[in-house]
Amino acid sequence: MAEETGKSRTGEGAVSVWPKYSDRIDQNREKNWFEKHGYVKLVDFLSVQEVQAIDRELKRYRKEIIPTIPSTVVFYEEKGNENSIIRLEQMMNFDEFFKDLGESPAFNGLADVLLGMECEPNNVQFFSKPPGAKETPPHQDGKYFMHGKGITFWLALDDADEENGCMYYVPGSHKKGLIEHEKTDMIGFSQQLAEYGDELKSTEVCADAKKGTLLGHHPYTVHRAGQNKSEVRWRPAIGLTYWAKSCRDDEELHKRRAEYKKQLFQQLETEGKI
Secondary structure, eight states: OHHHHTOBOOOTTOGGGSOOGGGTSOHHHHHHHHHHHSEEEETTOSOHHHHHHHHHHHHHIIIIIGGGSOGGGEEESSTTOGGGEEEEOOGGGTBHHHHHHHHSTTTTTHHHHHHTSOEEEEEEEEEEEOTTOOOEEEEOHHHHHTSSSEEEEEEESSOBOTTTTOEEEOTTGGGGOOOOEEEEEETTEEEEESOOOHHHHTTOEEEOBOTTOEEEEOTTOOEEEOOOOOSSOOEEEEEEEEEEGGGTTOHHHHHHHHHHHHHHHHHHHHTTOO
């Protein structure tokens, strides 16, 4: 099957038989916390060995897969410098390991529990904030999703703290719905809150995360990532998004998203950023 689709399969990590999410957390406790605060922080969600398996597959992906995929799904801090990758998109569309990761019982199904609706994998991403990188502006993923029926999981592949640019959440902000955004010139994060006032800023919490910790947030939860003040430490993470199954057949949603992406990529190409 891998030969027919052009995708690669290695079997490394055997993610399809990793322990289920329900064996890793107290579902009722985390669901109640998520409903109230709009995010979760699941410490030691993955084992050291599981994180190491993902790291090995990332190295293979960079070497074997990136040269074969469109430039629109690979973002660099410095264009042309293959060692400065800051973001990879739609990895499950190009590689069987990362497709299996999104469908793994370790993750798949947790969104259903937290959101109370049937969900399915939508995207597997890689994020890496290099030393000296700017902060990621406050935003809501729902602005990109163009709906509020989903969740973003953020898996720390190394320790993320205030020095190297960890996440910050505004608890309860998911109950405000979609807030006004404006365009940015930051690659990979084209939208930010039009105003990040004291009402939001004063209540934000630091979501520092040890390696193996899984963060998760609602599409309308306001969040940002700090500047990487370190001179040597990168801040790598895997992102997994799950959408309600009802989104699959929403033709108007897919049409709006396709048009937005088309305009965004045209702008980035014109500016020489991709």
